[in-house]
Amino acid sequence: MRVKTVQASEWREYREIRLAALKDAPSAFASTWQQEAARSPEQWRERAELSQDGLSQTIVVAVDDGGRWIGLAGGYRPGDDGADAGLISMWVAPDCRCCGVGQALARAVVSWAENHGSRVIGL
Numbered sequence: 001m002r003v004k005t006v007q008a009s010e011w012r013e014y015r016e017i018r019l020a021a022l023k024d025a026p027s028a029f030a031s032t033w034q035q036e037a038a039r040s041p042e043q044w045r046e047r048a049e050l051s052q053d054g055l056s057q058t059i060v061v062a063v064d065d066g067g068r069w070i071g072l073a074g075g076y077r078p079g080d081d082g083a084d085a086g087l088i089s090m091w092v093a094p095d096c097r098c099c100g101v102g103q104a105l106a107r108a109v110v111s112w113a114e115n116h117g118s119r120v121i122g123l
Contacts, residue, residue: 001070001101003108006059011041011048014059017069021091029089055116060108062092062101070096073105075112083122085113 006014015036022033051059055077062071071092077085087109092101113121 001062001064001104003060003062003104005054005108005112006048006051006061006072008045008049008052011044013069014048014051014061014072015039015044017061017072017091018089020093021072021089024094025091028091054112058109058112059089060105060112062096062105064096071101071105073102073109075109077113077116077118083120084118085109085116085120086122087113 019033019036022029022031022036026032047059050057057077058075060073060075061069064070071090073090074088075085076088087106090102090105092105110121
């Protein structure tokens with residue numbers, strides 16, 4: 001498994017995993033599957049571009065050895081509740097849970113936040 005930042009050209013893959021996450025764990029997100037599925041391709045591209053840019057937010061994904069995207073997590077600046085950044089929208093595919101994927105995703109978001117000067121990261 002490897003963890004990487006979503007790039008602008010990967011908006012379709014990001015859309016697919018985000019919608020899968022919303023179907024599996026709708027209460028874990030601040031949006032619904034219906035709201036997200038209704039987004040235009042341009043809106044998905046914009047999210048992926050913001051991730052690639054990495055200044056105000058990031059989206060990281062875990063990719064298994066076969067190339068399947070198996071988890072995602074987001075980072076956002078500025079965070080809430082006194083935090084400099086926040087870890088948001090984390091999800092791991094059910095068949096990949098309890099294997100360290102979530103830890104790897106959280107570490108990637110924390111690293112991104114620290115590299116952008118954040119000292120306090122909220123959940």
